[in-house]
Amino acid sequence: MIESHIQAILQHIGEDPEREGLVKTPARVAKALAEVTAGYRQDACEILRSAIFDASDSQGLVLVRDIPFYSLCEHHILPFFGQVHIAYLPGTHITGLSKLARAVEVFARRLQVQERLTRQIAEAVMEALDAQGVVVVVEAQHMCMQMRGVEKPGTVTTTVAALGCYEKDVQLRQEVLTLIRK
Numbered sequence: 430m431i432e433s434h435i436q437a438i439l440q441h442i443g444e445d446p447e448r449e450g451l452v453k454t455p456a457r458v459a460k461a462l463a464e465v466t467a468g469y470r471q472d473a474c475e476i477l478r479s480a481i482f483d484a485s486d487s488q489g490l491v492l493v494r495d496i497p498f499y500s501l502c503e504h505h506i507l508p509f510f511g512q513v514h515i516a517y518l519p520g521t522h523i524t525g526l527s528k529l530a531r532a533v534e535v536f537a538r539r540l541q542v543q544e545r546l547t548r549q550i551a552e553a554v555m556e557a558l559d560a561q562g563v564v565v566v567v568e569a570q571h572m573c574m575q576m577r578g579v580e581k582p583g584t585v586t587t588t589v590a591a592l593g594c595y596e597k598d599v600q601l602r603q604e605v606l607t608l609i610r611k
Contacts, residue, residue, distance in 0.1 A: 431459040465501060468538030473549070477532050477557035480525030484558075487523055492516040492608055496530045502573050503540035511569030511585070513550065514609045518594060520559040529554070543569050543588050551590035562593030564605045 432455035439446045439454065446455065496513040513533045536549045551565040567588045575582045595602040 431462060432456055435459065465499070465538055466540070468535045471535045471538075473532040473535040473553040474557040476535060477524045477528050477553060480528050481522045481558070482524070484519035484521055484523045487519040490516055490518055490605065490608070491523060491526075492605070493526055493529050494609060496533050498533050498537040498567075498569075500537040500539070500541045500546060500569075502571060503542060505573040505577070506540065507572040507576070509541075509543065509569045509571040509573070511567065514564075514566040514568075515550065515554060516564045516595075516605045516609065517554050517558065518561040518563075520561045522558045524558055532557075543567055543571075543586055547588040547590045551592050555592045560593060562595040562601070563591070564595045564602060564609075565590045566606070566609050 435455035435458045436446045439451060444451060446452070492514070493516075494512075494514045496515065497510070498513055499508060499510045501507065502509050515529050515533075532553050533550055536546050536553075547565050547567045550567075551563045554560060554565070555563045569586055570584065571586060574580075574584055589606070591602050595605060
């Protein structure tokens, strides 16, 4: 079904879908679209809980910086990409560090806006781990700003979500943001 729509789009923009280089393009686009939207078929909390450990020995902050991500802007279906930084103060549980990166992928592999992506990651970590607090910072470049519209290459958008103790305590939140910037 997607293939026939891609073929129609190719025709609409003035291309010949039967041209040698385009014959298999509808199938390739359908396959790529399934890959980059795989997050709709995954549950981030389930992934975070798949490697959960007791946090009674955990004394402080857990911070994973520079997790790369790629997503699609829901307004233009153009890529945006960058890095996610996740900090959490364990409550009852911690998770395997790779599970944080996998949780990022779940939400990034959906049609998104950066603000929602940031919040969804923070809420999943908070819920799945029963954390005392979570801070998520996302820094991204948006192709919809760089290659069309205002055409401003190199612009970076930063969004922050702070939950639990970090939402209430400005000084505590600032300490975490300072660690992320190092």
